[in-house]
Amino acid sequence: MLSGVGPASHLSALGIHVVADLPGVGSNLKDHVVVDIGYMDKTKQSLSFLRPTSFTHSLQLIKALWQYKLTGKGPLTTNLAEAVAFIRTDDPDIFPPSEFPPETAVEDTTTGKAAPDIELFVTPVAYNEHGAGTPLGKGQYTFMLHTVLLRPNASGTIRLQSKNPADSPLIDPQYLSDQNDVKNLIRGVRLLDRVAHTNPLKDIIDPAGDNHPKLHQNLSKTSDKDLENLVRERVQTLYHPTSTARMAPLEDGGVVDPFLRVHGIPNLRIADASIFPSIVSGHTTAPVIAIGEKAADLIKNAVGGQARR
Numbered sequence: 001m002l003s004g005v006g007p008a009s010h011l012s013a014l015g016i017h018v019v020a021d022l023p024g025v026g027s028n029l030k031d032h033v034v035v036d037i038g039y040m041d042k043t044k045q046s047l048s049f050l051r052p053t054s055f056t057h058s059l060q061l062i063k064a065l066w067q068y069k070l071t072g073k074g075p076l077t078t079n080l081a082e083a084v085a086f087i088r089t090d091d092p093d094i095f096p097p098s099e100f101p102p103e104t105a106v107e108d109t110t111t112g113k114a115a116p117d118i119e120l121f122v123t124p125v126a127y128n129e130h131g132a133g134t135p136l137g138k139g140q141y142t143f144m145l146h147t148v149l150l151r152p153n154a155s156g157t158i159r160l161q162s163k164n165p166a167d168s169p170l171i172d173p174q175y176l177s178d179q180n181d182v183k184n185l186i187r188g189v190r191l192l193d194r195v196a197h198t199n200p201l202k203d204i205i206d207p208a209g210d211n212h213p214k215l216h217q218n219l220s221k222t223s224d225k226d227l228e229n230l231v232r233e234r235v236q237t238l239y240h241p242t243s244t245a246r247m248a249p250l251e252d253g254g255v256v257d258p259f260l261r262v263h264g265i266p267n268l269r270i271a272d273a274s275i276f277p278s279i280v281s282g283h284t285t286a287p288v289i290a291i292g293e294k295a296a297d298l299i300k301n302a303v304g305g306q307a308r309r
């Protein structure tokens with residue numbers, strides 16, 4: 001947009017010379033959001049010591065650091081999200097109609113009957129505000145379960161606040177502006193609660209965490225309304241923003257064609273997460289790499305004279 005490619009009215013209002021009027025630039029912002037539910041671990045096997053809040057934690061961390069340095073093994077080999085599940089909100093085995101009445105049903109936003117709309121994952125440590133917040137308890141051991149909204153209906157925007165490139169853009173993700181997205185996350189949280197209260201996790205939850213304001217160890221009796229409040233309070237980005245220069249025809253708000261070329265600007269291609277027509281139902285790095293590989297092939301073909309487009 002700073003270079004004059006974007007919605008003409010927005011660019012003109014900021015005094016930017018319009019090179020190409022492409023209304024889709026900066027629109028259709030999609031992202032995966034996540035809701036985290038924390039638990040206290042009575043086995044003290046969790047990795048809360050990675051951010052030490054007690055002398056014992058510090059000793060464990062030093063031991064883990066040495067173990068990793070000397071053997072390449074131990075707790076520091078974790079990728080944190082150690083187990084994942086991809087599921088559907090309309091799976092009757094997981095959400096039986098007897099417990100989930102029709103008014104709680106989630107609209108099908110998936111790409112097909114075998115595609116998921118919820119991801120669950122577990123981390124062997126609970127964290128707060130993306131890990132930047134205060135640890136959840138001094139010397140405590142915690143873990144977390146997480147539910148991810150994979151197919152959001154809501155979409156947001158990116159706009160400029162001025163033509164000065166040093167000014168931050170205005171990012172309005174519109175998270176949870178669509179009630180279907182909220183319903184999806186409520187089902188996800190209910191499932192997390194059920195997983196947590198099924199062994200082996202059930203036996204390791206420490207009742208000492210029952211009344212901790214940032215842990216939510218028992219949600220089975222919580223109403224949907226209260227779960228909605230919890231979802232809205234705890235929702236965070238999973239850092240997967242996409243689709244602000246989506247691949248689609250110009251009349252559908254598209255910015256690039258199927259060959260990654262920006263509509264109306266010869267020889268300018270985009271190869272990153274912004275060209276996703278919509279967000280994928282999984283994490284974004286692998287598809288971005290695939291786009292990069294494809295872009296290299298397209299450009300090689302184009303400059304090589306074969307299949308010049």
Ligand SMILES: Cc1cc2nc3c(=O)[nH]c(=O)nc-3n(C[C@H](O)[C@H](O)[C@H](O)COP(=O)(O)OP(=O)(O)OC[C@H]3O[C@@H](n4cnc5c(N)ncnc54)[C@H](O)[C@@H]3O)c2cc1C
Nearest residue numbers: 238239240241271272273274282283284285286287288289
């Ligand atoms: C904290 C975090 C954790 C994540 N974890 C995962 C994960 O576990 N798995 C997964 O699949 N995905 C994960 N993602 C998402 C994934 O990293 C992104 O979807 C992916 O990197 C997007 O690729 P991209 O090429 O679109 O953008 P980027 O990777 O952001 O690349 C953009 C590049 O453009 C450069 N750049 C910006 N402005 C300019 C400019 N004016 N001139 C020149 N260069 C410029 C930047 O320096 C950067 O190198 C995570 C993201 C974050 C932030």
